[in-house]
Amino acid sequence: MNKKALSILMRARMKPNDRTSLSLSPIPLTNATSQMQQQNSRQNGSPGDGNSAPNDSGNSEREFKRVRASMHSAISMSKTEVLDDVLNNFSEGYLNLSHENRRKLLLVLAREYDLNRSQVRELIKQYLGLEHPADKAQVSGSEDEGLFSSFYRIERNLRHALQPVYEVLFERLNTHPGGLRTLSILREDILSILAEENIASLRALDSYLMEKFITWLSPAALELHQITWDDPASLLEKIVAYEAVHPISNLLDLKRRLGIGRRCFGYLHPAIPGEPLIFIEVALLKDIAQTIQEVLWDNPPIPESEATCALFYSISSTQPGLAGINLGKFLIKRVVTQVKREMPHISTFATLSPIPGFISWLLSKLASQRLLAEGDNLSQPQAEGSSSTFYENILKPEEEEALMSLPKDIAAGENGMDVMFNLLTSTSYKWIHSPELLSALKSPLMRLCARYLLQEKKRGKALDSVANFHLQNGAMVERINWMADRSDKGLSQSGGIMVNYVYRLDHIEEYAQSYFNNGEIHTSSDLHRWVDATDTA
């Protein structure tokens, strides 16, 4: 590895610790990616374009028109014309546009390059005129296929007419070297616009583009690559930048994650060379780890021949633009196969995962109960205590008691939930440094976490995005672990708790199916311990 490469890697240390949760959720990793993009556009952009920096509003209208023109050419040129240059111009131009101009351009694309509705209507008229012979032939299953010919023809034409005009841009970019990456950035922008405003035409374009991605990115076309310290620095740099679950803090950290007792696998697509679309980090252990500390910092790793458990402790997608395309499922399946083949002595495949939605769910629960309680206080005195039908003390009596009996100087509040809310929102998580507070919080937090994982659902599926991901892949919820991740992120998102999902090879398909069909979540008795019958009521 050369000096420049090393220095790039060293810079990793300075990366802010501001990643969003598991990037399989549809939240664009805006910081990491825009940083990369700027690097790219700086590398690729012609030096003379210095004036066209994204935020230079003086030139932005001219820039916009230029990119719009190249977009139009890219769509309307005949197949044999000099498309490569046009597509390069469009890609480079787009990356240099300001956020506002990208938004404008995407709206132009969605609205003005939509489908040709008069052609659709014309074909529909032709189609309806054909109705009779089809009915007849279809019933008889007759060999007289002549009747069908015109059917097939018009159906095909109608199918084509129903493809929006922007289809051409998508297909041409997909064919073009580097085009897939442009499309991925384009969709990242679309998703971030749609997160702010609901624009029907842009939503239609997004769903069309996503279908395209699913077709293009067939897992059979992806290469499973084991990432090692021998890989180019330019690739390792991406791992550092995109690791979304447990940020890589320095060079040593990265090296350990690729060393003995560890594995890292990525899916590479030939059109996006040198950068896995998604990667997974694996630790080879004796038992299923309970804390991330054991995995990331405890020394030394055990000899690989003694390992019986492959622990997936991180899975990160590098392309926010590919949100919604479940490559992780296929990646886990292939990695399991690969590891089992290499190391038949490994019999347990588990994860150590964050519960990224837990604390925000809990805080909103606590906050709404506070509001209800306040409302009750104001509108008293109909009945005594908390009488609202919506009010629910989510704490058990003994938990309430433990929280209320804490010294007021370190844990104030009108009731147990109030104390809990105050502690969880306290600056710098002071509660984790006090054995007293920890002990009072453990029982309610673990119990509510189990409830959150197993019982809080949205459209019949687990509310937690990571839980939903592993459950739909066919995993079961094995164990929740107290104080398993004491990092700021671990505390703020998951209350320091981590969960082990286990992939039981003989049951993966069965579990996936019962989860898919009726939201059934398979769990161990450990989890049931936390969620008792009264809770379920």
Added chain:
Amino acid sequence: MNKKALSILMRARMKPNDRTSLSLSPIPLTNATSQMQQQNSRQNGSPGDGNSAPNDSGNSEREFKRVRASMHSAISMSKTEVLDDVLNNFSEGYLNLSHENRRKLLLVLAREYDLNRSQVRELIKQYLGLEHPADKAQVSGSEDEGLFSSFYRIERNLRHALQPVYEVLFERLNTHPGGLRTLSILREDILSILAEENIASLRALDSYLMEKFITWLSPAALELHQITWDDPASLLEKIVAYEAVHPISNLLDLKRRLGIGRRCFGYLHPAIPGEPLIFIEVALLKDIAQTIQEVLWDNPPIPESEATCALFYSISSTQPGLAGINLGKFLIKRVVTQVKREMPHISTFATLSPIPGFISWLLSKLASQRLLAEGDNLSQPQAEGSSSTFYENILKPEEEEALMSLPKDIAAGENGMDVMFNLLTSTSYKWIHSPELLSALKSPLMRLCARYLLQEKKRGKALDSVANFHLQNGAMVERINWMADRSDKGLSQSGGIMVNYVYRLDHIEEYAQSYFNNGEIHTSSDLHRWVDATDTA
């Protein structure tokens, strides 16, 4: 390379010399591929299936039903069910079916898994009910996108409803390891059925599948791989089997084509590992070669640093099922870029190509003139000689004279064209061993070959498939070479003549475009020498 691998390679020597012409034409390479397939199915098929050999008619109905059932499952199962097994069963079962059963199954697929027409009609009714708001909003370009939402929704549903049910099978196979290969074999079978009978439903299925292939096989997703002697024998074996232009006769021949002064590049797709979809063979030379002998057998190759010309002397597709998908164009483009980067001293990019349709065109021309002449003889005596308006002496007076003055024992015939026909159809091409015959034939054959290349067209494009291929890629016709390929195949297809197409890097796009727009063929003065003005009339 181990012993087994070597012995596989050695067997190459025994391969019959029966390849079809340049496999970029849509003729399935039935021999080479079915051989491979049988090998594959023997390797993959379970040993217990011994009874289900393709031609065992006793079991064939049962086999057919089994494969049909697995096909139905592959299409109708929900996403999370155990699809892998089902898709494997279908693929293996299909490969074991007899030709007749494959045909039956494909017809079932085309007819019974077609689209749901009543659903299409229902959606069309909903769509037509919407007509008004769209017209209004479209004109005003209004921000009121609410009106459009239902449009987008129904258009999307209609687009999906217009996708035949077999789409599911295609997409699922594409996602499945090895599925792309199954699909390629499936399409090969479809094409061979369609070559015999025109079945509308199957043709519709084929055109749908081809569109899918074009999307899946984006050139940006293909890996350019330089094939060398260090590649696995299993890959080199494929090169031997699929070389369609100049069959590889033995191990030494193959080794030379991968050695000094030579290059071989293939396009690999991750889903079809170890087998290029298409490959091209290149010779590094001082000048554009005139004969294939110079390229394949003349010793020794010049030092690479002295080369100024990269000669493409063979391009072969390995997947008859991918006929109609022009990967060759992208391959040539990428190879040119690669060679130019590696060896900037190379300035000429040319081909040495067969003219595979020349002799069959010429013979049918001669035969029809003979028939017309006979007809005239029978219906005499309206006027003297050959008076039919359709009759054309394609020979010039001096050529006629030269042919008629040949000794009758070696060249008999009523007139020049008759003599020519008899010579060209003589057993074992005796004319090439006689200087006298060669000299009489050279002038008319070269002139008619030039005419065939430049002036014989079908729908405005060159009649010759190889000519059309290079011209649409942006090449020009540089030179035709007498006695350039004396192999049986070279003589029977091209009359021993070969042509150099040249890719002028500065003009590739321009030439491709003028050929595309108005069939214009760029040529050198050498070619014009053969085709003079009187010929054009």
